Amino acid sequence: MAGVSKGTVDRVLHKRGKVSKKAFEKVDKVLKEIDYKPNPIARNLKINKTYNIHVLLPDPLKDPYWIPANEGIIEASNQFMPFGVMVRKYFYDPNDRTSFLDESRQAIISQPDVLLMAPIFDNESHEVLKHCCENKISVVLFNNHINSFKEQIFIGQDLNQSGRVAASLMNKIIGKNDEISIIHINKEPHMQQKENGFKEFFKEKSGNNHLVISKEFNSAEKRRFNKDVSEFLKSNKSINAFFVTNSKAYVLIEAFKELEIRERIVIGYDLLKPNMKYLKEGAINFLIHQKPHRQAYLGVSCLAEHFLFGKGLPTQEFLPIDIVTSENAQYYL
Amino acid sequence: MAGVSKGTVDRVLHKRGKVSKKAFEKVDKVLKEIDYKPNPIARNLKINKTYNIHVLLPDPLKDPYWIPANEGIIEASNQFMPFGVMVRKYFYDPNDRTSFLDESRQAIISQPDVLLMAPIFDNESHEVLKHCCENKISVVLFNNHINSFKEQIFIGQDLNQSGRVAASLMNKIIGKNDEISIIHINKEPHMQQKENGFKEFFKEKSGNNHLVISKEFNSAEKRRFNKDVSEFLKSNKSINAFFVTNSKAYVLIEAFKELEIRERIVIGYDLLKPNMKYLKEGAINFLIHQKPHRQAYLGVSCLAEHFLFGKGLPTQEFLPIDIVTSENAQYYL
DNA sequence: TTATTTAATGTGTTCGAACACATTAATGCG
């Protein structure tokens, strides 16, 4: 169309230089006229590179919250395998910081194109990031942020806002002057953000009608846990609404059952089987869905589409904060 | 690997016959051993066909509900244009059945590979489906079902369940023995399904504690509408909770404002600007998000990926029924 | 002016699959 060979067009497209002003202008004009867009399929076929995405996440066997995340990775992996995208997973023990470091080291020495990780330990995650920088491996975070990692790509919920959503729901269903407790079970650093958001909402919207106090428990030993809960309730008789900041609301409900405590308001996180059961029974009023499946799936698929078809990458992909009741739960599974 | 030429492998892969038993077995064995998956990129490059997806939906200028759907189509269209997928839109007037038929005819005579449509008129949609069958154009429906179209591919919400979700929310926030009204504003056939689901929930769960009555209004003339609402409220003094079955909750709120009616519970649909405003103000308690953007985007992108990469098509893609409050609304826009 | 360097442009091959076409092997029939 421009009266030059494909070689010259190629040099214009890729700015490889060595093109006369006249030729450049002829080609450029045509490119603009026909609004040329390269065929990503042909492009990819020629480049024909295998892309390696390595994923670092907690072992789903150690914490069932991560089961859907794992499935999301598998799904995306299968989908993009035929396109030459290789996904490899590294599981670490969510209760063991060294296991996190060990697995990260494994991942980094295999020199992937990108490391996708769920960073639940603050300090250790910093180290991993440093190593990745040194080895020129780009990093994408999912599930939760790490404080000073703001410059990284992140896929997940705004945890502060997530706490606010919980608070807004709580505010709609609690009685006047009811007292509320924020329950952290086996607290991880990022759970504090949810507490902050929750408190923030009540400070703004509700004019301190409701006392909000926070409390940490450890669920490792069931008997001990039940005793702790029982004591806490005894010394806080007027509390009858609970916000559990992770997927362990069912643990609290089970303690309630053993202690014969009924008719409390409970808002928790995540669609684990036992949570779903108590949601259906009415023992849990609302669950907030953190979409671990979608987070992981999106992490892999966004990267794959970026590598394969040059799709742009977002810097922050804040997923919707889904509110789940017994009636709409089925569609989120 | 099997000691035969690519021609023979090709015949085995595509079952074109003319392959000796011996050769077939050799090739088949290797294919299984290496778990051969065709490279969808190369495949598509060779086939090099332009796929035409035509979309028939109500004019977003006539009903703002359809604005995000239109945007979803544009987004998917831009994304798949470089792959040789051509999307063409036909807008019809949602208040004019002939315009629907006219536009459908236009769409069909251009012989697209598939017609994606939002079928808000029952009988007319049947006719369109018939025409498509005759012309061997496959059809995908989105936004709402048409009764006897169950065999078609559908992308959207389960409207009956959607009514149940609204009811479950209502049930969580109304006072004991409060009465409820289901409000249809400019009723379309599929809105009845939401009413059915809503009533069903209260029949099952709430043991007829709450009277639920349904009422239709027409909002074409504002003065008339306000008067109708006023009269309805006067003759039903104990009703103070409202379920509006489409995106027009804001119309009801505006009537309330003029009639100086306050502190009613309202649950409605869709994140239109005025609805969002009243949600933030607290005049609307919950909105249910029908995801018109995602419906339309998914419709186009599923089809495109099916044509391009042989991805399977679901028969029913029921989207999640998202519950929206002032605190999580921002992520759904 | 001619040789030589450098700038500019053109040509050929490749990626993996699809398909048309060419070739070779096997079978049937007189």
Place this chain on the structure above:
DNA sequence: CGCATTAATGTGTTCGAACACATTAAATAA
């Protein structure tokens, strides 16, 4: 056995982009 017919197998080209390499035109030096 020879030849036709069909079955079986192999070869070559194409899709659009990327890139190595070949070629030609222009600029510079001897």
